[in-house]
Amino acid sequence: MNVLIIGASGYIGSAVAAALAKAGHRMSALRADVPGDLRDPSSLESAAKGFDLVVHAGPPLGEEADLAGVDALLASGAPLLHTTGAAVLGGGLTDEDSEPDPHPLVSWRAEAERRVLAAGGRVIRPGLxxxxxxxxxxxxxxxxxxxxxxxxxxxxxxxxxxVVHVEDLAALYVAVAERAAPGTVWHGMSExxxxxxxxxxxxxxxxxxxxxxxxxxxxxxxxxxxxxxxxxSSEKTRRILGWRPAxxxxxxxxxxxxx
CATH class of the missing domain: 3.90.25 (UDP-galactose 4-epimerase; domain 1)
Structure with a gap:
């Protein structure tokens, strides 16, 4: 696949880009290879057009910028793999099918997930x-x-x-990119x-x-x-995608x- 990575120079994004490239996919990075700015939604729509997959592993910028960015990426027509996190879930025992109960720190991420899933995108929630x-x-x-x-x-x-090791998380992105159905949520937690x-x-x-x-x-x-x-829990993710953290x-x- 031709894949656009948002956040390719970051901690998670760089590991994901390396893992996808190792798996044989062709990587392009927002800003480094393709013009675009997370704070300029119109530039994101233009940047994402024509890619087989867009992986959003960029930093959170706040409700207005994040939701506008999601909308712009979805409007491009390219399939979106979006990153949120365990903070979108409530306390206690939860799994991939649990309703979001986001912490106030990232209260808008539940709405971001909803928009991505409604458009047939996929969501990964990493742990720490x-x-x-x-x-x-x-x-x-x-x-x-x-x-x-x-x-x-x-x-x-x-x-x-x-929690999850960054290399195991990167392997999960490859599995989701290659095998996950549209409109699905996946959990990146090893323990x-x-x-x-x-x-x-x-x-x-x-x-x-x-x-x-x-x-x-x-x-x-x-x-x-x-x-x-x-x-x-990440039991559903492991069972369906065969993800096995090392x-x-x-x-x-x-x-x-x-x-």
């Missing part, structure tokens, strides 16, 4: 992405742990999050990890709670998201890297 020296673990939690002299978790202990256990690894056994109010002063609404306990222990992976 880690590995290859990127993501929230590397860019936020590890530096904060070093600053405080202990691994930090926000609020109360015991909060669980779904569920307690955030205080993650803090224990990052802090070499020392942990400390970062009070929500204090964290919010620095992180805004992201702080409250870290208090949402989630168990998100990295099944985030904590073990971090320990092997010397954290």
């Amino acid at each position: 992405v880690y590995g290859n020296a990127g993501g929230l673990v590397h860019d936020l939690l590890a530096p904060k742990s070093a600053e405080r002299g202990a691994g930090v978790y926000i609020g109360e202990p015991g909060v669980r999050w779904p 569920t990890v307690r955030l205080d256990a993650l803090a224990g690894v990052l802090g070499d056994g020392r942990t400390a709670s970062w009070p929500v109010e204090e964290a919010a002063a620095e992180l805004g609404r992201l702080a409250d998201l870290f208090t949402r306990d989630q168990q998100v 990295h099944t222990s985030m904590l073990g992976h971090l320990l092997s890297e010397g954290w």
Whole structure:
């Protein structure tokens, strides 16, 4: 396929572009190869026309820009594979068929999903992405742990999050691009990890709670998201697409890297 990647220079997008290219598809990157700007919807429609697939793995820009961008990409007529995330789901146990209950941080993403699915596009919801020296673990939690002299978790202990290694997530994009039916949702989660256990690894056994109010002063609404306990199943994704994550222990992976 001729594939346009939005966010090809980013953490997730670069891994996805590499995986799709390895699988034999022809990659073009927005801005680097094809003129276009996420803040200019008309440029997105023009950029996407003629491609066999558009993969949107770009950064969230806010409700107005994100929804206008989705509409423009859909108007191009090219099939869209859109990225949202576990934050579009509520707390507790959920799966691919659960109704969205998005955190206020990304409240509009449920509507973005609805528009993509109604037009026959496909949606991938990753968990917390880690590995290859990127993501929230590397860019936020590890530096904060070093600053405080202990691994930090926000609020109360015991909060669980779904996680996935970036290379396993990239493999899922290939599977969805090649085999998934139109109008479907897929989950990129390899396991569920307690955030205080993650803090224990990052802090070499020392942990400390970062009070929500204090964290919010620095992180805004992201702080409250870290208090949402989630168990998100990817069983349907694995069963139908045959997706088999190679990295099944985030904590073990971090320990092997010397954290």
